[in-house]
Amino acid sequence: MKLRNILLTGCCGFIGFSLSLYLLKKKFKIFGIDNLDNYYSVSYKKKRLKELKKYKNFYFSKINLNNKKHLLNYLKNKKIDYVYHLCAQAGVRYSLINQQKYFDSNILGFFNLIEILKHKPPKIIFFASSSSVYGDSKKFPSSEKEILNPKNIYSLSKKINEQMAEIYSKQYKLKIIGLRFFTVFGEWGRPDMFLFKFYKSFFSKKYFFLNNNGNHDRDFTYIGDVLNILDKLFAHRSKLKNFDVFNICANRPLNLKHIISFYKKLNVNPKIKNVKLNKADVIKTHGSNLKIKNIIGNTKYTSSRISLKKTYEWYKDNRIFFND
Numbered sequence: 001m002k003l004r005n006i007l008l009t010g011c012c013g014f015i016g017f018s019l020s021l022y023l024l025k026k027k028f029k030i031f032g033i034d035n036l037d038n039y040y041s042v043s044y045k046k047k048r049l050k051e052l053k054k055y056k057n058f059y060f061s062k063i064n065l066n067n068k069k070h071l072l073n074y075l076k077n078k079k080i081d082y083v084y085h086l087c088a089q090a091g092v093r094y095s096l097i098n099q100q101k102y103f104d105s106n107i108l109g110f111f112n113l114i115e116i117l118k119h120k121p122p123k124i125i126f127f128a129s130s131s132s133v134y135g136d137s138k139k140f141p142s143s144e145k146e147i148l149n150p151k152n153i154y155s156l157s158k159k160i161n162e163q164m165a166e167i168y169s170k171q172y173k174l175k176i177i178g179l180r181f182f183t184v185f186g187e188w189g190r191p192d193m194f195l196f197k198f199y200k201s202f203f204s205k206k207y208f209f210l211n212n213n214g215n216h217d218r219d220f221t222y223i224g225d226v227l228n229i230l231d232k233l234f235a236h237r238s239k240l241k242n243f244d245v246f247n248i249c250a251n252r253p254l255n256l257k258h259i260i261s262f263y264k265k266l267n268v269n270p271k272i273k274n275v276k277l278n279k280a281d282v283i284k285t286h287g288s289n290l291k292i293k294n295i296i297g298n299t300k301y302t303s304s305r306i307s308l309k310k311t312y313e314w315y316k317d318n319r320i321f322f323n324d
C-alpha cells in the first residue's frame with residue numbers, strides 16, 4: 001500500500017513531535033519541518049528529533065516558515081496529502097516581551113504556508129489555534145460559537161490564522177481545519193509551562209513562583225487524549241466542512257491549587273512564592289467538546305490522577321534534559 005505523505009510543521013515541538021511519533025507508528029510518511037527555534041532548550045528539541053529519526057519514514061528539514069523562498073523550494077517537488085501545521089511561537093506570557101516573533105512565525109509563517117499550498121492543495125490542512133482566542137470569557141464551557149476576545153498578540157495571531165484560513169478555504173480549493181488546543185500536557189511536554197516549571201523547581205530546590213495564589217483553572221488536556229482525538233478526527237475526515245474550528249479539550253478544568261495539593265501527596269512539593277497575576281493570563285479556561293463529539297463520537301479521557309502522575313514520572317526519569 002502506498003504511504004500517505006504528511007507535511008508536519010513544528011515536528012521538534014511538543015505537540016508536533018508527539019503527533020509525528022504517533023503517525024510514524026501508523027506508517028504514514030512524515031515530512032517534518034522545524035527551525036529549532038531557541039524559545040526553549042534547543043538541545044531538548046534535538047532529543048525529540050533524535051527519536052523521530054529512528055523511523056525510516058521520517059524526513060526532516062530545518063526550515064523557517066518566514067523564509068517563503070526556502071519553503072517553496074522545499075515543497076516544489078513534493079506531493080503532500082495532508083498537512084498538520086503545528087509550528088508557531090507559542091506561549092502567552094512571552095508575547096508581552098517579543099511581539100515581533102509572534103508576527104513573524106505565526107502570522108507571516110502561516111500566510112507563507114497557505115500561499116504556497118493554494119497552488120497545489122493537499123486534501124486537508126489541520127492547523128493549531130488556541131483556547132486563548134476566547135480571552136477573559138465569563139461563559140463556560142466555551143463553545144466554538146463564542147465571540148472571540150484575544151487579549152495578547154499570541155491569541156490575536158491565532159484568531160488571525162483562523163480568519164485567514166476561512167478566507168483561503170472559500171477563495172481556493174483548500175480544506176482547512178483549526179484546532180483550538182487547551183493546555184496540553186504530558187510526556188515530552190513544554191518546559192515553559194506550569195507542570196514542567198513546577199517539577200523543575202522541586203528538583204532544583206528553587207522557589208516555584210505561583211501567580212495569583214494559584215487561583216486559575218485550566219482545561220488541562222493530556223497529550224495521549226489529544227492524539228486519540230486527532231486520530232478520530234482524521235478517521236472521520238469525510239464529515240468535515242471546508243473550513244471549521246474545533247476545541248481540543250478535556251472539558252474538565254483543573255484548579256492549580258488542587259494540582260499542587262495532588263503533588264504534595266506524592267511528596268512533590270517545591271517551596272512556593274506567591275506573586276501577582278500575570279497580565280497575559282486569563283483566570284479560567286474550560287472548553288466545550290460537544291462540537292467535536294458530533295463528528296468523532298464519544299471519547300474516553302485519561303483520568304487526571306493517572307495523566308498527572310505519568311507526566312511527573314516521565315519528567316523524573318528524564319530530568320537530565322532540563323538541566324541547562
Ligand SMILES: NC(=O)c1ccc[n+]([C@@H]2O[C@H](COP(=O)([O-])OP(=O)(O)OC[C@H]3O[C@@H](n4cnc5c(N)ncnc54)[C@H](O)[C@@H]3O)[C@@H](O)[C@H]2O)c1
Nearest residue numbers: 010012013014015035037064065087088128130181183184
Ligand atoms: N501546548 C499547548 O498547550 C498549546 C495550547 C494551545 C495552542 N498550542 C499551539 O499548538 C502548536 C504546538 O504547540 P507546542 O506546545 O508543541 O509548542 P512548541 O513551542 O513546543 O512547538 C512549536 C515548534 O515550532 C517551531 N517553530 C517556531 N517558529 C517557527 C518558524 N518560524 N519556522 C519553523 N518552525 C518554527 C519551534 O522550534 C518548535 O519546535 C502551536 O501552534 C501552539 O501555539 C499549544
